[in-house]
Amino acid sequence: MNILITGSTGFLGSTLAKRLLKENHHVYLVARSKKKAQALIEELDHKNGQVHVIEGELTRSSLGINEEEIAALTGNIDVIYHSAALLSFDESMREEIFHVNVSGTKNILEFAKQINVQKFIHVSTAYTLGTRSIGSETLYPTSSTFQNAYEESKCNAEHLVMSYHQDFDVMIMRPAIIIGDSETGESNSTFGLYGIIRTVEILKKLARRDPNTNHNYRILMNKRSVSNLVPIDYVVTVLMLGLDFGENNTIYHITNPNPPSNQLIFDSIMESLEFNGVELTPYDEEHVLTEEEVKINTPIKVFKEYLNSSITFVDENTRNLLHQGNVNPLNMDKEMLIRIIDGFVEHKTVTAKPVLLGTV
The missing domain is CATH 3.40.50.720 (NAD(P)-binding Rossmann-like Domain)
Structure with a gap:
């Protein structure tokens, strides 16, 4: 054709x-x-x-x-x-x-x-x-x-x-x-999941700057909701x-x-990045965030409605x-999800921003 x-x-x-x-x-x-x-x-x-x-x-x-x-x-x-x-x-x-x-x-x-x-x-x-x-x-x-x-x-x-x-x-x-x-993880997308991966990567770098402190950063998200x-x-x-x-x-x-729960998605990201310093926190507890955590959560606020509902x-x-x-x-399981995240992290530089989907 x-x-x-x-x-x-x-x-x-x-x-x-x-x-x-x-x-x-x-x-x-x-x-x-x-x-x-x-x-x-x-x-x-x-x-x-x-x-x-x-x-x-x-x-x-x-x-x-x-x-x-x-x-x-x-x-x-x-x-x-x-x-x-x-x-x-x-x-x-x-x-x-x-x-x-x-x-x-x-x-x-x-x-x-x-x-x-x-x-x-x-x-x-x-x-x-x-x-x-x-x-x-x-x-x-x-x-x-x-x-x-x-x-x-x-x-x-x-x-x-x-x-x-x-x-x-x-x-x-x-x-x-x-x-x-699903096999290679290949992607050139910078939206959605990959903006979240970028956030966790940044948190990992922040934690490395102060290795003697037990970091556990809070991300506002309903852990039971599915994406x-x-x-x-x-x-x-x-x-x-x-x-x-x-x-x-x-x-x-x-x-x-x-579809995977947000908790499973974050577990998979943390396993892939070998960093477990992230805790999902309900939106109604936003007031307990530190100033640093408020800044960290700002880039993914745009996804709030999608991350808080099933x-x-x-x-x-x-x-x-x-x-x-x-x-x-x-039939997506955790193994497939980790494979996708691994493939992306290994081959791409992740940046989170609004994107044109091949607009002509």
């Missing part, structure tokens, strides 16, 4: 591109410039004849692509994976978040219609449910109460996607919190199943049926998809 990917320079998009090439598909990578996509192109060089770069910008009509190139693409692209998004919980960026995630989605949908694609697979997020405690594989009202502008923008984008179901097959894939490869972590390779597997078995006008949760995700549609593809549901 000929498959076009937005967000191809991001963690998910680039991993998806590699898997598609392994299956001998031709991939068309949308990027603001060929220079921006150069690192990925070089990595995919052995499949050079199957890799095509399209210079385009998501926030422009027809992606800013000239008429000649549009004519060449018309009728020749089978599927579009739309994975580009601006991921930030910074409310001051609300306008930009909506511009990329909503207006950008509208542009790529119109572009898909313009070039006569057969299938449009939209990568959303499991957290379009807002403040609900149970996630269903259905659209949520855009009037829902959301934790942040990112969730709200992705919910609005989902409604746009489904409105095109009579023009071509559309489906929405909702990954939860994407982490590294729905999903390895990147599992996410891509489900996305790939959408090619052959995905149904029009259908939503699929790419979630963890047995969400159940219904995934019947996804289980049917997995069954059709003869793939088992995710």
Whole structure:
């Protein structure tokens, strides 16, 4: 198949591109410039004849692509994976978040219609449910109460996607919190889990400065709440199943049926980093923190709503998809979690900051 990917320079998009090439598909990578996509192109060089770069910008009509190139693409692209998004919980960026995630989605949908694609697979997020405690594989009202502008923008984008179901097959894939490869730990993400790993790394360094003191730093977090972590390779597997078995006008949760508790996650991080000087403390005990601990907790405050609640995700549609593809549901244990953390810590420099998910 000929498959076009937005967000191809991001963690998910680039991993998806590699898997598609392994299956001998031709991939068309949308990027603001060929220079921006150069690192990925070089990595995919052995499949050079199957890799095509399209210079385009998501926030422009027809992606800013000239008429000649549009004519060449018309009728020749089978599927579009739309994975580009601006991921930030910074409310001051609300306008930009909506511009990329909503207006950008509208542009790529119109572009898909313009070039006569057969299938449009939209990568959303499991957290379009807002403040609900149970996630269903259905659209949520855009009037829902959301934790942040990112969730709200992705919910609005989902409604746009489904409105095109009579023009071509559309489906929405909702990954939860994407982490590294389940075998190698490979990841270039700097968000979520990896911001927390960075925090523990900093605490370990602080403790080394004063080795004679018994340090036990308090992190504000509900230890019993669960975090729905999903390895990147599992996410891509489900996305790939959408090619052959995905149904029009259908939503699929790419979630963890047995998500780890926050305590298990921290135990795994501390085991990987060989540092046990962290204690999870309930949010209602914030007043007991030292001045130093308040500063330590500041970077992860943005995740408070996610780290203080447990969400159940219904995934019947996804289980049917997995069954059709003869793939088992995710089974994450502590061993897998430590393997993912080990692989990441060993090969990457971790920095915590808001990130662009391959925005084009």
